[in-house]
Amino acid sequence: MVPSRSSTPRPTGTDRSVSSTWYLVGSLLQGLGLLLIQPFAVRILDERQWGYVSTSVVTIQVLVVLISAGLPLAITNLWFARERGTDRSRGMYGFMALASAALAAAGVLGLLGLAALRGEGAAPTTVVLSVVSVGVLGTVLGSQAVLRAQNRPGRFVLLSIGSSVLANLLGLVGILLIAPTAEVYMGAYSLAVLATGVAALVLARPRLPWRVPGSSRESFRIALPLLPHTGALMLLTQGSVLILAYAAGVEDAGYFGAVLIFALGPITILNALNNAWSTRMMSAGEDRLVAETQRVSVEAAAWALAVGLLGSAGAAVGSFVLSTEPGLVWPIALTLPLVSTGYALFLVSSNLLYIADRTRLLAFGTPSVLVVVALLAYGAASASALVLVAMIQVLGFACLGLLTYAMVLRTPPGRSVPVALFLGGLGVQVGVVVLLGLFPLSVTAGVIEAAAVAAVLIALFLLRSRRTPARTPSGA
Structure with a gap:
C-alpha cells in the first residue's frame, strides 16, 4: 500500500522538461569542469602530491555516499507526505546535517588522537581536510534534497557545481598562486566546500530534529x-x-x-x-x-x-x-x-x-x-x-x-x-x-x-x- 501523499503542487509538463534539462546540464558541467581542471593540476603537482589529492577527493566521495545512507531521497519523499510532510522533511535534513558534522568531528578527533599515540605529532593535513569536507557536504546533500522536492533545479545544480567544480578550481588556483602541494589544494578545496555549505543553509533552511517529533527516530x-x-x-x-x-x-x-x-x-x-x-x-x-x-x-x-x-x-x-x-x-x-x-x-x-x-x-x-x-x-x-x-x-x-x-x-x-x-x-x-x-x-x-x-x-x-x-x- 502506498502511504498517503500531500496535495503539494505537482510539476507541470513544462516544469518536468525544464527540470530534466537543468539536471542533465548540471551533470555535464560537473564532468566537463573536472576534465578541464585536472589535467592542469596533474602537471603542476608531482606524482606524490597528486596522489594525495586524488586519494583525498575519492575518500570524500566515498564517505559522503556512505554517511548519507540514502537519506537525501527519503528527505525528498517525505516532503510530499500528507502528515506534516514539509516539517518532517526539514527535520530529517537537519538530522543529516548534524549527524554528518558530528561524525566528521569524531573522525578528526580520532585522527588527531591516533597520530598522538603513534608519536607522529600531527595527523596528515589532507586527510583531516577531507573529513571536514565530508561533514559539510552532509548539509549540501540535505539542502539539495529539499530543493529537489521544491522543484528548484537551478539552485540544486549551483550547489553541485560549488561543491565539485568550484572546489577543484579553487584548489588549482591555490597551487598556482601559493604552493604546489596537496595541503594547499585540499585547503582551498575545503574552503569552497564550506562556502557551498553556507549557501546550502541559505537556499534551504533545515529544522532542528528535536523540534520535529519523531524526526530522529524516523531518520x-x-x-x-x-x-x-x-x-x-x-x-x-x-x-x-x-x-x-x-x-x-x-x-x-x-x-x-x-x-x-x-x-x-x-x-x-x-x-x-x-x-x-x-x-x-x-x-x-x-x-x-x-x-x-x-x-x-x-x-x-x-x-x-x-x-x-x-x-x-x-x-x-x-x-x-x-x-x-x-x-x-x-x-x-x-x-x-x-x-x-x-x-x-x-x-x-x-x-x-x-x-x-x-x-x-x-x-x-x-x-x-x-x-x-x-x-x-x-x-x-x-x-x-x-x-x-x-x-x-x-x-x-x-x-x-x-x-x-x-x-x-x-x-x-x-x-x-x-x-x-x-x-x-x-x-x-x-x-x-x-x-x-x-x-x-x-x-x-x-x-x-x-x-x-x-x-x-x-x-x-x-x-x-x-x-x-x-x-x-x-x-x-
Missing part, C-alpha cells in the same frame, strides 16, 4: 537499513577494479580503471535525470502514481538506451584518449555502457520502494547481488579475463534492476513498469555492441561510429517530437 529507521545497500551499490559500481587489483594485479586493475568512466558516465547521467524522475513520482499522489510511473519508465528506458549506445559508440575514440593500450581496453569500454539499462530499471523501482516505505528490502537485495557478482568476477579476474569481468558487472546491474523490480511487482505502480521495454532496450544495446566490435579499431573508425549512432538517435528524437507537437502539459 535512523530509514538510514540504518540503507547503509549496507549504499555500500554494496558503490562496490557494484567500482569494485571490479579492487577485485582485479587483488586477484590479477595492479596492471590489469589499471587497464580496467582507465575506462571505468564508460560505466560511471551513463550512471552519472541517469542519476542526474532521476532527480527529476523521483520528484515527479513522489509528488504524483495515489491517483496519478501509476500513470506517472509509466511515463517515467518510458523516459528512463529511452535515456538508458541512448546513453548506453553513445557510450559504446565512443569506446574506440575513448580507448585511444584514456589508455596507452587501446587495443586491450577497447572491448572493455565497448561493454561497460551496457550497465545503463539495468541501472535505469533499478532507479525507477527503487523510487517506488521509497514511496511505499519499503526501502529496508534493499538492505538484503543489493548486498546479495554484490556477493554473487564478486564471486563470479573474482574467478574471471584470476584468469585476467578483463572483458568477462566487464560482462559480469553488466550482468550484476541487470540483476539488480530485475530484483528491485520484483520487490515492487505486487503493487499497482510496480506492475505499470514496462519491464519488457527495458529488456528490449538491453537487447538492442547488445546487438549494437556486437556490430561495433566487428569494425577495425582506429580513431577514424571510432569517430565515424560515434557520429553515426548520434545521428540516428537525433533523428529518432526529432521524429518523435514531430509526431507529438501538441501534447498537453499533463501528458508531457
Whole structure:
C-alpha cells in the first residue's frame, strides 16, 4: 500500500522538461569542469602530491555516499507526505546535517588522537581536510534534497557545481598562486566546500530534529537499513577494479580503471535525470502514481538506451584518449555502457520502494547481488579475463534492476513498469555492441561510429517530437 501523499503542487509538463534539462546540464558541467581542471593540476603537482589529492577527493566521495545512507531521497519523499510532510522533511535534513558534522568531528578527533599515540605529532593535513569536507557536504546533500522536492533545479545544480567544480578550481588556483602541494589544494578545496555549505543553509533552511517529533527516530529507521545497500551499490559500481587489483594485479586493475568512466558516465547521467524522475513520482499522489510511473519508465528506458549506445559508440575514440593500450581496453569500454539499462530499471523501482516505505528490502537485495557478482568476477579476474569481468558487472546491474523490480511487482505502480521495454532496450544495446566490435579499431573508425549512432538517435528524437507537437502539459 502506498502511504498517503500531500496535495503539494505537482510539476507541470513544462516544469518536468525544464527540470530534466537543468539536471542533465548540471551533470555535464560537473564532468566537463573536472576534465578541464585536472589535467592542469596533474602537471603542476608531482606524482606524490597528486596522489594525495586524488586519494583525498575519492575518500570524500566515498564517505559522503556512505554517511548519507540514502537519506537525501527519503528527505525528498517525505516532503510530499500528507502528515506534516514539509516539517518532517526539514527535520530529517537537519538530522543529516548534524549527524554528518558530528561524525566528521569524531573522525578528526580520532585522527588527531591516533597520530598522538603513534608519536607522529600531527595527523596528515589532507586527510583531516577531507573529513571536514565530508561533514559539510552532509548539509549540501540535505539542502539539495529539499530543493529537489521544491522543484528548484537551478539552485540544486549551483550547489553541485560549488561543491565539485568550484572546489577543484579553487584548489588549482591555490597551487598556482601559493604552493604546489596537496595541503594547499585540499585547503582551498575545503574552503569552497564550506562556502557551498553556507549557501546550502541559505537556499534551504533545515529544522532542528528535536523540534520535529519523531524526526530522529524516523531518520535512523530509514538510514540504518540503507547503509549496507549504499555500500554494496558503490562496490557494484567500482569494485571490479579492487577485485582485479587483488586477484590479477595492479596492471590489469589499471587497464580496467582507465575506462571505468564508460560505466560511471551513463550512471552519472541517469542519476542526474532521476532527480527529476523521483520528484515527479513522489509528488504524483495515489491517483496519478501509476500513470506517472509509466511515463517515467518510458523516459528512463529511452535515456538508458541512448546513453548506453553513445557510450559504446565512443569506446574506440575513448580507448585511444584514456589508455596507452587501446587495443586491450577497447572491448572493455565497448561493454561497460551496457550497465545503463539495468541501472535505469533499478532507479525507477527503487523510487517506488521509497514511496511505499519499503526501502529496508534493499538492505538484503543489493548486498546479495554484490556477493554473487564478486564471486563470479573474482574467478574471471584470476584468469585476467578483463572483458568477462566487464560482462559480469553488466550482468550484476541487470540483476539488480530485475530484483528491485520484483520487490515492487505486487503493487499497482510496480506492475505499470514496462519491464519488457527495458529488456528490449538491453537487447538492442547488445546487438549494437556486437556490430561495433566487428569494425577495425582506429580513431577514424571510432569517430565515424560515434557520429553515426548520434545521428540516428537525433533523428529518432526529432521524429518523435514531430509526431507529438501538441501534447498537453499533463501528458508531457
